[in-house]
Amino acid sequence: MTDWSALMARPPLWLRVALPCLFFVLVLVAWQVIVRTADISPLILPAPSAVLDDLRQHAGTLALSTWNTLLITLKAFVLGTVAGILLAIAFSRSRLLELAVSPLLVLTQVTPTVAIAPLVLVWVGIDNVDSAILLLAAIIAFFPVTSNTMLGLRSVSHDLHDLFTVRRATSLQRLFLLELPAALPYTLAGARMAGGMALVGAVVAEFVAGSGTDAGLAWRISEAANRLNTPRMFAALFLLGLLGVAISGALSLLQYLCLRRWHESAVSRDR
Amino acid sequence: MAETHGFRIEARGIGKRFSGQAAPTLSALDLTIGGGEFVSLLGPSGCGKSTLLRLLAGLLRPSEGTIRWVAPDGSSASGTRLPDIALVPQEPTLLPWKTVFDNVSLPLRLRGTARAAAAPRVLDLLRALGLEGREKSWPRELSGGMKMRVSIARALVTEPDFLLMDEPFAALDELTRHRLNDDLRALYTQRRPTVILVTHSVEEATFLSTRIVALSRGRVAWDLPVDFGPERAGLRDHAAFQALRGDIAARLRADQAALS
Known part of the structure; x- marks a missing residue:
C-alpha cells in the first residue's frame, strides 16, 4: 500500500505516459462496443474502427493537412512569442507606453478571433489567405507571452537591481544579464499558453477565412462536415488533438530544459 | 599592497528625508572616511545606518548636503576616475x-x-x-x-576601492559568522580596500574595524578608533578586546536610553 502511494506521489515518466494511454484505449473500446451493440448510424457517431479506416485510406491528404496546420501554428507561435517579448520589453522601458497601449491590447484579447477575422481578411487576406491566418493566430498567441514577461521583468529583486546600479551596468547589460533571464520562467509559462492558443487561432482563422493554397485540418473538418463525412471529421479531430498534445509536450520539455539547473519549479527535491 | 587605494569619502551636511516621513532619517551628518579604513556603523534600528550606506553607494540621492569622493591628489572624483564601489547586501542575492x-x-x-x-x-x-x-x-x-x-x-x-556591507552576516549562525569575520579580516589586511560595514553586532564591529562610528537620530553620535593592530587572530579572548566591547555596548545603551 505504501509502495502504491509513493508511486502516486512521484509518478515516474513511463507511468505518466502509460496511464493516460491506457485510459484512452479503454474509452475507444467502450465506444466501439456501444456503437456496435446500439447500432448507431455512422453519420451520427462512427465507430473508432471506421475512423481508423478513414485515417488509413486518406493518410496522405490528412498528413499533409496536419503538416500545414502545424507549420502555420509554429509560425504564429514564433511570431507571437517574439512580438510578445519585444512588447513586454518596450512596456518595461516606458511606463507611458504601457499605460497608453496595454488597455488596447486587452481589447484584442476580449474580442473573439472569429469576430475580427473578416476584418483581417479584408486587410491582408484578399490575395494571401495564409498570411491572414498566420496574423490572426499570432494575435491570439502573443498576449500571454507579453503579460507573463512583463510580470517577470517587474519581479526582479531590488537587491539585484542595486547590484547592477552600483556596478554601473549599462541598460542593455541590465536587460540581457538580469531582467530577461529573471523573467525567463514567466516567459516560458506564457509561451506554453501561447503554443496552445496559436493552434486554436490557426484553426479558428482557417474556419473563418477558408483555406489558402495549402488546406489545413480545419479545412478538412469543414469540408467533411459539408459532405456529412463524420468519420473524416473524427479523423481530422483526432489529428488535431494529437498536434495539440505534441505542441504542449514540446513546450513543456523546452521549459524543463531551460530551467532544470536553477529554477525551483523544475528542480526535483529529495524527500 | 597596503595603502594603494587612496580615495577618501567626504560627506558634508547630509540630510535625507523620505517622502511621507515626518522626521528626516539623516540630518546634518558629517563624516570623513579615509582610504584603507575599516569603519563599522553601529546604532539602534532606524538610526539611518543603512540609509547612509545606500547614499554612499550612490543608490540614493541626499536631500541636503554633498558626498564627495576625493582622489589621492586631492581632486574630486568625476568622469572616468570614479572610485570602484562594491556592495554586499544583507541577503547574498x-x-x-x-x-x-x-x-x-x-x-x-x-x-x-x-x-x-x-x-x-x-x-x-x-x-x-x-x-x-x-x-x-x-x-x-x-x-x-x-x-x-x-x-x-x-x-x-x-579589487574595489570601497567595499560597502549591509549587515552581511546577520542571518548566519555564530560559528559561520566568526569564520567569515576571520576571512574578511584576512582579506582586508591583504588587499586594504576601504570597508564600511553596517552591523548590529558589537563583537563583530570591535573585532573587524579600525574605527567605529555610532549613529543616533540621524547624525554621528560618537566616533571611536579601534587600535588593535592588523593581526587579530585570537583577539576575541583578550581582556582588552572584552573591555572595549563592553565599553561600546555601554555607549550604545546610553544612546538608546537618551532616545526614549
Whole structure:
C-alpha cells in the first residue's frame, strides 16, 4: 500500500505516459462496443474502427493537412512569442507606453478571433489567405507571452537591481544579464499558453477565412462536415488533438530544459 | 599592497528625508572616511545606518548636503576616475541562473573582461574564501554561509576601492559568522580596500574595524578608533578586546536610553 502511494506521489515518466494511454484505449473500446451493440448510424457517431479506416485510406491528404496546420501554428507561435517579448520589453522601458497601449491590447484579447477575422481578411487576406491566418493566430498567441514577461521583468529583486546600479551596468547589460533571464520562467509559462492558443487561432482563422493554397485540418473538418463525412471529421479531430498534445509536450520539455539547473519549479527535491 | 587605494569619502551636511516621513532619517551628518579604513556603523534600528550606506553607494540621492569622493591628489572624483564601489547586501542575492563562477565574475564581465581573462582572479578569490572546487555549483546547492562567501567574492573580484556591507552576516549562525569575520579580516589586511560595514553586532564591529562610528537620530553620535593592530587572530579572548566591547555596548545603551 505504501509502495502504491509513493508511486502516486512521484509518478515516474513511463507511468505518466502509460496511464493516460491506457485510459484512452479503454474509452475507444467502450465506444466501439456501444456503437456496435446500439447500432448507431455512422453519420451520427462512427465507430473508432471506421475512423481508423478513414485515417488509413486518406493518410496522405490528412498528413499533409496536419503538416500545414502545424507549420502555420509554429509560425504564429514564433511570431507571437517574439512580438510578445519585444512588447513586454518596450512596456518595461516606458511606463507611458504601457499605460497608453496595454488597455488596447486587452481589447484584442476580449474580442473573439472569429469576430475580427473578416476584418483581417479584408486587410491582408484578399490575395494571401495564409498570411491572414498566420496574423490572426499570432494575435491570439502573443498576449500571454507579453503579460507573463512583463510580470517577470517587474519581479526582479531590488537587491539585484542595486547590484547592477552600483556596478554601473549599462541598460542593455541590465536587460540581457538580469531582467530577461529573471523573467525567463514567466516567459516560458506564457509561451506554453501561447503554443496552445496559436493552434486554436490557426484553426479558428482557417474556419473563418477558408483555406489558402495549402488546406489545413480545419479545412478538412469543414469540408467533411459539408459532405456529412463524420468519420473524416473524427479523423481530422483526432489529428488535431494529437498536434495539440505534441505542441504542449514540446513546450513543456523546452521549459524543463531551460530551467532544470536553477529554477525551483523544475528542480526535483529529495524527500 | 597596503595603502594603494587612496580615495577618501567626504560627506558634508547630509540630510535625507523620505517622502511621507515626518522626521528626516539623516540630518546634518558629517563624516570623513579615509582610504584603507575599516569603519563599522553601529546604532539602534532606524538610526539611518543603512540609509547612509545606500547614499554612499550612490543608490540614493541626499536631500541636503554633498558626498564627495576625493582622489589621492586631492581632486574630486568625476568622469572616468570614479572610485570602484562594491556592495554586499544583507541577503547574498546571487543570480540563480548562473554558476558560482559566473556569479563571481559578473562584475568583471560588466566591464567587458573576457571570461577566460577573469578566470585566474575568480578562482584565486574562491580559493581564498574556501570555495575551491565549487565554481561549477549552482546557488541553490549552497548553504547560507557559502552563498554569503560567494557574494563577498563577487564584491572583491574587481579589487574595489570601497567595499560597502549591509549587515552581511546577520542571518548566519555564530560559528559561520566568526569564520567569515576571520576571512574578511584576512582579506582586508591583504588587499586594504576601504570597508564600511553596517552591523548590529558589537563583537563583530570591535573585532573587524579600525574605527567605529555610532549613529543616533540621524547624525554621528560618537566616533571611536579601534587600535588593535592588523593581526587579530585570537583577539576575541583578550581582556582588552572584552573591555572595549563592553565599553561600546555601554555607549550604545546610553544612546538608546537618551532616545526614549
